[in-house]
Amino acid sequence: xxxxxxxxxxxxxxxxxxxxxxxxxxxxxxxxxxxxxxxxxxxxxxxxxxxxxxxxxxxxxxxxxxxxxxxxxxxxxxxxxxxxxxxxxxxxxxxxxxxxxxxxxxxxxxxxxxxxxxxxxxxxxxxxxxxxxxxxxxxxxxxxxxxxxxxxxxxxxxxxxxxx
Numbered sequence: 690x691x692x693x694x695x696x697x698x699x700x701x702x703x704x705x706x707x708x709x710x711x712x713x714x715x716x717x718x719x720x721x722x723x724x725x726x727x728x729x730x731x732x733x734x735x736x737x738x739x740x741x742x743x744x745x746x747x748x749x750x751x752x753x754x755x756x757x758x759x760x761x762x763x764x765x766x767x768x769x770x771x772x773x774x775x776x777x778x779x780x781x782x783x784x785x786x787x788x789x790x791x792x793x794x795x796x797x798x799x800x801x802x803x804x805x806x807x808x809x810x811x812x813x814x815x816x817x818x819x820x821x822x823x824x825x826x827x828x829x830x831x832x833x834x835x836x837x838x839x840x841x842x843x844x845x846x847x848x849x850x851x852x853x
Contacts (some may be wrong), residue, residue: 690788691841692790692826693790693824694826695795696800697743697745697749698720699713699715699716700716701713708744711745716820723844723849727844733789736761740764741770741771746794749794750794761792768781770795778803782831783831783832783833797818802814804816808826808838810835816843822846823842824842824843825844826838827839
């Protein structure tokens with residue numbers, strides 16, 4: 690399975706409740722550019738996109754769907770909310786084992802920990818999932834909590850500065 694980890698884009702200034710924050714104009718622009726880059730570079734298109742229910746993550750996932758994977762099945766999953774643990778995220782991924790390509794969209798610090806755990810087996814956040822960043826793995830082991838993969842690409846938002 691190919692797995693995309695996508696951290697949500699930049700969000701507006703804090704709302705009354707953090708859970709209500711939406712993407713900022715910059716967040717929409719950078720996320721759209723990242724999705725277009727994935728499409729133009731002909732990366733594997735996700736069969737399924739699973740997102741946290743928070744607006745900034747769900748908006749990021751919808752942009753990815755519209756620009757990169759319009760035929761993907763779209764799911765919202767409480768297990769990707771901030772504060773969830775690695776096993777929760779890994780269980781969501783493992784439940785999609787029959788899919789060829791899966792994208793999950795969520796938050797830090799969980800996604801930096803997950804990115805590191807998949808690559809090295811350690812959840813010490815050695816890979817920093819910046820806002821709008823995409824990490825692409827080829828999963829080699831699906832059992833929770835020892836899920837592992839080969840990091841095939843890490844695309845931070847700064848690569849977009851050289852894009853037309």
